Amino acid sequence: MLTVTRYKMQLIDLICEDMASHKDDFTQHKLVLTGRDPVEINSGVIIKCQDMKTTEEEADTMIVQQVAEVKTKKVLVVADDTDIFVLLLHFCCQDLLAAHGLTGCDTVATYFGIGKAVALRVLRAGVHALSDIGDTIRVLSEFTSQATPFILACYGQPKCTSLTEARQKMWASKVGRSVAGAPKLASLPPQMRHSRKMWPALTFRWQSGGMHCNQIHREWIQHLDGHGKMAPKCFSQQLFPVTSP
Template structure:
């Protein structure tokens, strides 16, 4: 479940990201005017000397941030359950570009030219860095900057796959046209061009976020044996999930297309009763020629359980 360096492996969501991404070279990606960094992801990649101390590690963090600041404005975002201090970073390096730090407080702090101010227009009570990053990317995009998002490599971590989906969705919804790339703190990893996929996947991009959400994400449990590759394949069949996430839509109007979509992912088409889908899948798995009962975990959920996901 984890790599040697402690990073979580999630093959299903890595498959989702790989099916959506368009990779570009560093040369073709160009230089960003704004860099938005997942602070927790960055800390995973900072070198800790074998005989070093915490102070050495902090010095390396500062050096990495200064290297980003030498090239662009920097938005540094932490999940809110991590403690941090604005004093972590010395004002050296903010004379040319600004540093905006989001941490425990809902209002980010900007450091620029040895001045400190609150960025009230970016205030956000969300605790997940993923959603805050997307919000701040959209705010930066309004100024027509080339933007780089730095986060975990998608082969080993769930959150950046979700962020990729969030960026794709909101990039399309906002009708943006600014250069936007996503890259790993590890410089040798691939760079993903967020600007290209909306045109490449124009038939599914509007329904991509709700499909990702109900098939398993950070806040919704996934389904045993149901991979993101299957989700994308079914989504391309033309399922409409726009009611999901619409707070004004009647619940049944949300539940029916969600049920039909997940049922189709299990191979059962045109069904709006998840318990019935469960029965049909059980019949297929327990049919003639099967020598043992199917794994119950591989069956779709009941109606009652599925409603909790919707």
């Protein structure tokens, strides 16, 4: 049941309402409820905290941010989830979230054999800027111009000009070293069309009233229909030839 978002939101609302109804029990401690409408319960008094309202979709990082907001001392985070570490470090390195998204997150598939340590090493080299990744005003060509060199560097192919060239080069290298047969396709860089699929996935933003994104293609716009579901308007052009050459 909790895999359905609206059911999960209803459960959160019920828990927050129940805890707020016991406000008189919180006389010695401060309690912050970050449900649909954030409130602070202090000395039996409920105070609305609209300044703490957020569109952050990661509950773990949202908890840390709000604890830091209401507490002046240092906040110690103990977690075994790499995503939490990466998302929180965004405040120290603005390109870190983009690198995290490019190398695998909730909406983008990860690359075989390319972990966060590899992405961090490429990022620390300071050669590849990722300022356009996730920016809703950027077009596909601008996204690709930054994402492609970064991905190539993660695969150790910084001199290649395209993912196709890197795939061919790595294929030839692996075949030449192995006598057992062809290498696994998963070990090669993604295809060029991967950027087209990855671009809208990294550009979606939560806004008031639901999930929206700017026009991500001249003839492809994602929007919310009357039932609160994503309804794509698909390409009118053909994505592949009707007949083989």
